[in-house]
Amino acid sequence: MNKFLFGNEKEIGKNCYVWNSLAGLINASEAVVLSMVVTRITNLGDAGILTIAFAIGNLLMTIGKFGVRNYQVTDMDEKNKFADYFYLRIASVLIMLISSVGYVIYSVSFLGDSIKKAIVIFCFCSIYMIESIEDVFWGLYQRKGRLDVGGRIFSYRWIATMIIFSLMLFLTKNLMLASIAGFLATLLISTLLVWKSFPYFKSSFWNGDKHRVWSLTKQCVSLFLVSFLLFYITNSPKYALDQFMSDEVQACYGFIFMPVFVIELLNNFLYQPILVKISEEWNEGAIAAFKTRINRQLIIIILLTVICIIGAYFLGIPFLSLLYATDLKPYKLDLLILLVGGGMMAIVGFLSVIMTVMRQQKQLLYGYVIVAIVAYLVMGYMVKAFGMHGASVMFMLLISLLAFIFGIEVLYYCNKCKRQKDLQVERK
Numbered sequence: 001m002n003k004f005l006f007g008n009e010k011e012i013g014k015n016c017y018v019w020n021s022l023a024g025l026i027n028a029s030e031a032v033v034l035s036m037v038v039t040r041i042t043n044l045g046d047a048g049i050l051t052i053a054f055a056i057g058n059l060l061m062t063i064g065k066f067g068v069r070n071y072q073v074t075d076m077d078e079k080n081k082f083a084d085y086f087y088l089r090i091a092s093v094l095i096m097l098i099s100s101v102g103y104v105i106y107s108v109s110f111l112g113d114s115i116k117k118a119i120v121i122f123c124f125c126s127i128y129m130i131e132s133i134e135d136v137f138w139g140l141y142q143r144k145g146r147l148d149v150g151g152r153i154f155s156y157r158w159i160a161t162m163i164i165f166s167l168m169l170f171l172t173k174n175l176m177l178a179s180i181a182g183f184l185a186t187l188l189i190s191t192l193l194v195w196k197s198f199p200y201f202k203s204s205f206w207n208g209d210k211h212r213v214w215s216l217t218k219q220c221v222s223l224f225l226v227s228f229l230l231f232y233i234t235n236s237p238k239y240a241l242d243q244f245m246s247d248e249v250q251a252c253y254g255f256i257f258m259p260v261f262v263i264e265l266l267n268n269f270l271y272q273p274i275l276v277k278i279s280e281e282w283n284e285g286a287i288a289a290f291k292t293r294i295n296r297q298l299i300i301i302i303l304l305t306v307i308c309i310i311g312a313y314f315l316g317i318p319f320l321s322l323l324y325a326t327d328l329k330p331y332k333l334d335l336l337i338l339l340v341g342g343g344m345m346a347i348v349g350f351l352s353v354i355m356t357v358m359r360q361q362k363q364l365l366y367g368y369v370i371v372a373i374v375a376y377l378v379m380g381y382m383v384k385a386f387g388m389h390g391a392s393v394m395f396m397l398l399i400s401l402l403a404f405i406f407g408i409e410v411l412y413y414c415n416k417c418k419r420q421k422d423l424q425v426e427r428k
Contacts, residue, residue, distance in 0.1 A: 005152055005197050019151030026158050028262045032323070035254060037166045038175065039324045046175045047324070048247030049117050051254030053179075055238040056103060057124035059231045064089075064096035064132025067223025068216070070356045072139040074279040080216050082140050083208030088216055089136040092224075093129050100125035111243075116176045123179035127161070127186045134190050137198060144201050153193045161185045222362040226352060229368035233398055234345060236375040237391035240383035253388055255324045256335040259312060260342035263304050271297055271350060279357050287418045294410070297350055305343030312339055334392040341396035344403045351406035358413050367405035371398050 031054045038047045072085050104122045107113040134157070138150030165182035169175065238257075241250045271278075274293070281290040316335050321328045328335075355364050375398055382390030 005149055005193065006146075006200070015148035016146075016151075019148040019155065023151040023154040026155050030158055030162060031254075031261075032258045033162055034165060035251070035258070036323050037169060039251070039326060041166075041169050042173060042175060044251045044326060045247040047254070048249070048251035049120055049175065051250050052117075052238060052242050053121045053124040054254075055235040056121050057128040059228070059235055060096050060099050060103070060125050061128035061132055062224065062227040062231050063099055064093045064129055065135055065224075065227070066092040066217075066220055067225075067227045067361075068092075068220050069135055069139050070275070070353055071216075071220050071223060071361075072136070073142050073275055074357055075143070080212050081207050081209070082136075082203040083205050084212045084216055085136050085139065086205055087208045087213050088220075089133060093132050096125070096129055096132065100129070119176050120179045123176075123183045126183045130186050130190050134194060137194050140201055140203060141197070146201075149197055149200075153190070153197065156193060157186055157189045160189050222365050223356065226361070226364040226368045229365075229372045230348065230352070230402075233368070233372055233375050233402070234395070236379045236398075237383065237395050240379045241388075241391060243380065244384050245387065249388065252326065252328060252331060253334075253391060255320055255326065255328060256316075256331050257338055258320075259308060259316065259335070260338050260345065263301070263308055263339070263342040263346045271353070275353070275357075278354070282357050285417070285421050287414060287421065291414055294354060298347065301343060301346045301350065304346070305339065308342070309336060309339045312336060331388060334388055337392045337396050341392075341399045344396070344399040347403040348399060348406060351403070351410050354410050355406065355413075358410075358417075360409070360413055363409055364406065367402055367409070370405075371402050374398065374401075 031051075035047050035050055038050050066088065068085060068088060072080075100122055103125075104118040107121070108115065108118050131154075134153065138147075138154070141147065141149045161182045164185040165178045168181035169178035172178065237253065238250065241253055278290065278293055281293065312335055317328050317332045320335075352361075352364055355361055375394075379391070379394055382394045384390075386393075
């Protein structure tokens, strides 16, 4: 089991990149694979249910994770014990559980959803509850230089979950039973792997302090809010489609939206291994190196986006149509528009992390609140009036506005820090 979880300790650096990248690919493809399986075994309507289940699950997972992960990893002075992070995570997951139950009751009572749809959504919310708890351990492992262990656990769990979900769906042709089986697989595998890996890091559950936990909560509440609002903004087209369009249209939007997350998720797993170095440069006041590293990552995002758009123009629709056994030719323009938004979303995610490193995470909230209000007021009208086209264009515009706001904020605080440093040099 140790070899299974820790690999060859002489190759830790290499393993961190390999397993972190693999976890990123799996994270980017889990919805793709399961949607592909569902369309082939059952029908397009079930694929639409799965799409909204992923959307709701990911939104509520922001409650479970509470925006703490990057704060935990960049806690260079270790002001908080692991137990503090763990206790906060248990509390946030309990709130996520209550929210999940509340949503499925609301969806059945007021939105007219079927019991089947409600149970599928709750199962995926439960999978993401387990992932939220697992994530706090992954943060510890990364902080201790073993990001690869978290990557292994994540990869093993999701591979097993997808296999068991697919087998159950194939045997029963029942999406609800397959979702229940997927949840049970996630629960058992995550529990086993965390239980086996945690003692290696010699941390404790029992040395938490309620005052530190409360202080940590106050520090991270803005991170939670911006994370929640980001997921609300990015998924607002799906919520509007769920309200005004059919499950079949929801499924088609989900199919062409899948490549959007690939850019953001691949970028996320590319910068995670250098996150500690970025934090060190900022804490040491190495602003020139800090800005260079930011610019380098932004160039990577732009290149990834351009490559994806070119590939999608020539191969995207034929590939996605074949992948999901659905004719998606009417949605080629929507796919390209969404990919532009995907590049902007990767920039938004990266700049949010940079603001966290700067410990200016509270300043992110203003941009998210403004854009979330616009999404709430306008998205429903755009979908009702223009259908899929309205959803795609509005998504791209909303995310581009966020990227612009955060770019201005990062530049402002970099320049402010440089001015302060120059002033200190002059005084000496």
